[in-house]
Amino acid sequence: AIGKSFSSNDPILQYSIKHSVQLEQVQKELIELTSRKFGNVMMGAPEVVQLNQNLIRAIKAKNILDVGLFTGYSALGAALAVPSDGTVVGMDVYSEYFDQVGDVVITDVNLRRKIKTFFQPAEITMNQLIENGTAGQWDFCFIDADKKNYITYFEQCLSLLRSGGIITIDNVLWSGRIVQPKDEMDESTRAIDDLNKLVANDTRVFVSLLPIADGLTIALKK
Numbered sequence: 701a702i703g704k705s706f707s708s709n710d711p712i713l714q715y716s717i718k719h720s721v722q723l724e725q726v727q728k729e730l731i732e733l734t735s736r737k738f739g740n741v742m743m744g745a746p747e748v749v750q751l752n753q754n755l756i757r758a759i760k761a762k763n764i765l766d767v768g769l770f771t772g773y774s775a776l777g778a779a780l781a782v783p784s785d786g787t788v789v790g791m792d793v794y795s796e797y798f799d800q801v802g803d804v805v806i807t808d809v810n811l812r813r814k815i816k817t818f819f820q821p822a823e824i825t826m827n828q829l830i831e832n833g834t835a836g837q838w839d840f841c842f843i844d845a846d847k848k849n850y851i852t853y854f855e856q857c858l859s860l861l862r863s864g865g866i867i868t869i870d871n872v873l874w875s876g877r878i879v880q881p882k883d884e885m886d887e888s889t890r891a892i893d894d895l896n897k898l899v900a901n902d903t904r905v906f907v908s909l910l911p912i913a914d915g916l917t918i919a920l921k922k
């Protein structure tokens with residue numbers, strides 16, 4: 701039953717969603733406008749974003765990195781879960797998606813001001829955060845951008861996180877393509893497989909790989 705709840709009719713998955721996912725009005729509006737303008741293929745699954753929110757609440761996270769902003773669904777979830785002085789750094793190479801959706805539906809100023817956007821390659825933004833002396837000061841990081849840079853993002857997030865902070869990584873099962881023979885994999889599949897192998901053997905983190913949605917890894921920094 702691997703797949704996002706948006707695109708799978710699996711009855712057990714739909715039962716799980718029906719008995720757990722709770723969306724605020726602003727999240728429903730963001731999903732609706734994203735689907736209408738850009739489709740929902742790139743959008744984070746509600747079950748993943750809500751799990752992120754619950755992890756954020758559990759560790760009392762305040763400072764969040766959102767690697768792959770798109771229209772803002774995962775960033776909005778994080779902004780709803782952090783306290784009023786929390787910050788969510790949203791990173792994307794394109795501003796159009798967020799300009800046309802997140803910025804339109806997130807009208808509550810207290811919510812909107814928590815989200816800071818950086819429209820350039822995420823690798824550059826995170827290098828700047830490291831150069832600015834904020835390594836070790838971030839609480840939670842969601843990696844959901846271009847797959848070929850996943851190992852780079854994992855290393856940067858690990859530098860930026862405090863001990864006890866959490867990284868979640870989306871699409872680690874890549875619609876099941878992850879179990880193909882290595883020589884049949886395309887560049888993205890290979891990059892995700894390389895990351896999965898690295899994380900599984902990484903003594904700097906405690907790890908879980910959950911087969912929910914398109915596969916989600918949870919890595920807790922020791």
Ligand SMILES: C[S@@+](CC[C@H](N)C(=O)[O-])C[C@H]1O[C@@H](n2cnc3c(N)ncnc32)[C@H](O)[C@@H]1O
Nearest residue numbers: 743744768770773774792793821822844845846
């Ligand atoms: C799967 S979408 C993110 C979905 C989002 N997290 C959500 O919950 O809806 C991936 C995003 O990564 C962005 N992206 C691609 N390459 C990037 C890069 N080098 N740096 C930052 N963002 C990038 C894409 O433009 C796209 O908007």
